Amino acid sequence: MEELANLFGVEKEAGLSNFSFPQIMAATDNLSWRNMVGHGGFGYTYKGKLPNGLDIAVKRHEISSFQGPAEFRAEIELIQNLRHKNIIRLLGYCVQQEEKIPVYEYMTNKSLACIIADESKRKFLNWSKRLKMIKGIADGLLYLHVHSQMCIVHKDIKASNILLDHEMNTKISDFGLARKLAPNVTVVIMIPFSSASGYADPEYVATGIISDKTDVYSFGIVLLEIIAGKLSRFYIQSASLGSLPDYARRHRKKLHKLMDPLLGAKKNDRAQIMQCVKIALMCVRHPVEDRPTMPEVVAMLCSI
Secondary structure: HHHHOOOOOOHHHHHHEEOOOHHHHOOOOOHHHHHHEEEEEOOEEEEEEOOOEEEEEEEEEEOOOOOOHHHHHHHHHOOOOOOOOEEEOOEEEEEEEEEEEEEEOOOOOOOOHHHHHHHHHHHOOOOHHHHHHHHHHHHHHHHHHHOOOOOEEEOOHHHEEEEEOOOOOOEOOOOOOOOOOOOOOOOEEEHHHHHOOOOOOOHHHHHHHHHHHHHHHHHHHHHHHHHOOOOHHHHHHOOOOOOOOHHHOOOOHHHHHOOHHHHHHHHHHHHHHHHHHHHHHHHOOHHHHHOOOOOHHHHHHOOO
């Protein structure tokens, strides 16, 4: 633990395991492509298995990645003491020469993006299950913004960073771009390459200013994706549809055009879905002052 504590300020009481690189190689069958389960700006994620039978997710940062030591440090420092059912759990790390590898609990059902993109899986998600997902993501963000030691802005909330366990419970992951903020404070930062996606707060893209409302905007996009059964990029890539928020605004009273046909929603469900669409559109309002906070979002969802 001393090595990482000296390098990155990890607290000893965090209870993290210090893995050697040979242990990582043994757990993942030498980082075999057969065990590769994800790929992002940081590099590749592999499924592994420890000698005690525990499945793990090994997140190996590539040297060529735009996310370097600073993002790795942020990820470890921010997540090491987070304890919430809707936040991914960090089990340990490996720091050895060029290797800087966080090790997480393994999520059986991969990401929300994978589920949304796969009709054969999405058809099993009725409205009750989708509403549970929505509330889980909201609860995780509420914890980050209000109930952790300091307000943590994730800054990269998107469907591919929402992971799902064997019971389809949601877990917020990937804290490499996250920032700590004092309450009610904004800060100007460099805009990362990933901000070009449809999840980024327009104010953040235009000015680099972040606040807790940055995550609120992204949450609104994810909420609409869960309802529509389509990822935001589907709308961005279609010139006739416009952005997902624009499409939702145009069809907010024509639920059949916005709602995933695989939902098979009943009358009762449709009323709840309409409420969620309303909440989502509040979350993606511009300017930022017009958006609700996550405590307000969670309160509205609890009334459904």
